[in-house]
Amino acid sequence: MKKQLIFINLVLLTFFISCKNKEEVTPVEEIKANTFDVIVDLKIQKDDELILFYKDPSIAYFDDKNTVYNGVKGSSEIQSLTFSIPEGILPNDIRLDISSKKDQDPIIINAITLSFEGRIFKIEKRDILKYFTPNEFIKFDEATGEVKFIKNGENFDPYFLTKPVIYTEIEKVRGVQL
Template sequence: MKKSKVLLLLALVFQLVSCDTSKKTEQPEVVQKKNIFTIEVNMVNKEKDVICLYYKDNTISFFNDDMAIYKNIEKSDVPQTVIFELPEDFLPNDFRFDLSHENSNQSMKVNSLKFSFAGESFEINNTELEKYLTPNEGVIFDALSRNYTFKKDTNGNYDPFLTTTGQFYPLLEKLVGIGAFQPAVN
């Protein structure tokens, strides 16, 4: 009787060990990483508002609403990060950042902008903003506080935004390649 219990116990242990071993040899499920270009804006804004990222590629020469992403932002005295994701495999060649759509009393500090694609990235810190982004006449940049405030332009329109400078494009080209800047082939 003892011998059969020992054999049964050994068989059970063998079964458990062999099951555990088979689990270890199974191939893990492969998760495909998507090629999604992302922009992370780390900012502090004093009022609730809506910001927008316009993006374009070599198929168009101007920004339009078909290539725009709107994000609600909450009033906050602490930094928050807003993440914009472009469509999968989209290779941008330019950006426009609309910093306020609803609140002309907005005061905003952009701490950093991080651009990422296919495992590579570059970041623009607050102290470098004016090197890579230039404001339109609806944006007032205070170089001392490093804050943005907004106003209506000379025509009475409220459309404060930042556009990229010539120094921005070499950084972007390192992420997306020169092909993003060449004319589209039909």
């Protein structure tokens, strides 16, 4: 019985000493994927969902599979919405659907920024029409950055398509030597 008691005490002593000497483990911060991002600085009054469509050289046209959705809460303050294209995909073209709500108030776009691996290309509101074409559901004022929506019966799909002049800038952000 004495031997069992000594053995149990040794086991408990070893256990307590090993627990006391263990270093505190700090959790490792998850490393975020290095993604191609499109950041839109805007003021939007009502909750909405914006969509970024993207293509790479293997994709011939914009489709629902190659999209990034971003829900936004309405606010009177400027917000930055970041659309992160999935890791490993480097777009060569984008399309920005600016609203999905027919009753949305006018939106102000201050800037659109393309970013990848520390390289950025920022488009200020005064230059948005140089790089993007609004479709028939949008009236854009480049002086103020205001996007007004044009209703056309039941149809409503306001978006900005890129102009060819932006392709060189996308390539630079991607890191392609021209």
